[in-house]
C-alpha cells in the first residue's frame with residue numbers, strides 16, 4: 001500500500017457537512033490520531049463499511065463533532081484502507097481537520113490522486129476513471145447518462161471485445177507463420193479480411209459518434225448572429241434564463257471572458273462572451289461582421305436570427321451566403337408581429353428554420369428539438385460505448401489506421417508477418433486506450449485534469 005494521502009473531498013464552500021478523505025497505508029492509524037469516538041471505538045479495530053461518531057482533535061484540542069466511516073482494502077474507492085470523516089461544513093473547520101490529518105502523518109493529495117490510485121489498484125480502467133471526471137462535470141441529463149455508461153464500462157467492454165478479436169487473429173497468424181509444419185488451420189484470406197473489416201468498422205463507428213459525444217459531454221459552442229435589432233440579445237437573455245445557467249470564468253484573457261452554459265431541453269448550449277454582447281448592445285454593430293465571423297468559425301452551431309416583421313435586407317442575404325456551410329438554424333424572430341420576411345428565400349438556402357418570438361418565448365421547444373436534429377443528437381445512444389475525449393479518439397484513430405494497414409497488406413499480398421505487425425500495433429493502441437498498457441506520462445496527463453479530493 002502507498003503512503004496515506006488526505007484531501008477535502010467536498011466543495012470548498014459552506015455546506016451542511018464536509019468530508020475529509022484519507023487513503024493508504026496508515027490511513028486508519030492517522031485517522032485514529034485525529035478522531036476519537038464517543039464510545040471508545042478504535043477505527044483501526046473496526047470492520048469495513050462501519051461508522052463511528054465522535055470528536056476531532058488537533059494539537060490545540062477538539063474542535064468539532066464528526067462521523068468517521070471506515071473502508072477496508074480492497075473494498076474501497078481506491079482499493080486501499082480509507083477513512084472518510086464528515087464534519088460540519090464550514091470552510092475553517094474542514095481545513096483544520098485536513099491540517100490535523102496532515103500533521104498526523106498524511107500527505108496532501110494531488111488532483112485526482114484518489115482516482116489514480118483506484119486505477120493503479122485495478123479498481124477502474126482508465127476510461128472508467130475518465131468517466132468519473134465526466135460525471136462530475138456533467139451539466140445535462142444526457143451528459144450524465146453517457147458519463148455513467150462510461151463509468152459502468154460500456155466503452156471499456158467494447159474496446160476489450162475488439163481487442164480480443166484482434167489478439168485472436170494475430171495469435172493465429174503468428175502460430176501459422178512460426179509453425180508451418182504444425183496442424184494449424186490455414187488462415188483464409190477472406191475470413192481474415194472480414195474479421196479485420198468488422199473491427200475496423202466498429203472502431204470507425206466510435207470515431208463517427210465522437211462529435212455527438214463531445215457535444216453532449218462538453219456542450220455546444222453556439223454563435224448567435226444576425227444584423228442589428230433582429231432580437232439576438234433578447235434571444236440570448238431568454239436562453240440565459242433557461243432552467244439552469246452555469247457561468248464559467250476563463251482566465252488568461254485580457255479581461256475575463258465569460259462563457260455561459262445554458263440547458264435548453266436536453267442539450268447544453270455554450271454561449272461564449274454573452275456578457276460582452278449584453279453589456280454593450282451597440283458592440284455588435286461596431287464590431288459587426290468581423291466579430292460574427294470569428295464567433296461562427298469557432299462554433300459547433302450557428303443560430304442566424306432574422307426579423308420576421310421586416311423585409312429581407314441585403315445584410316440578411318450576405319449573412320445567408322456566408323453561413324451556408326455551417327451547422328446552422330435560421331431563427332425567424334418576432335412571430336408575434338405580422339410577417340413581412342421572405343421566408344421562402346431563406347428556406348431555399350438554409351435547411352433548418354424555426355419561427356419564434358423571443359419576446360413571448362414562443363417556439364423555444366421547436367428550437368431545442370431542431371438543435372438536437374441538426375447536430376444528430378437525437379439518435380445518439382447515450383447508454384452505449386462512446387468516446388469521451390481527445391485522448392480516447394486519438395488512440396482509436398491510430399488503431400483504425402493499423403487495422404486498415406493490415407487489410408491493405410493482405411490485399412497487396414504482403415507476407416503474413418507484415419499483417420501480424422500491423423495488427424499488433426493496433427492492439428497496442430487499444431491497450432493504451434483502456435489503460436491496460438500505458439505509460440506513466442499518459443496516466444499523469446489523464447489525472448492532471450482532476451480536481452483535488454477526487
Ligand code: GDP
Nearest residue numbers: 228229230231232233234333334357358359360
Ligand atoms: P439585437 O440587436 O439583435 O440584439 O436585438 P435586440 O434583442 O436588442 O432586439 C431589438 C428590438 O426588437 C428590441 O426592441 C426588442 O424588444 C425587440 N424584440 C426582440 N424580440 C422580439 C420579438 O420576438 N417580438 C417583438 N415584437 N419584438 C422583439
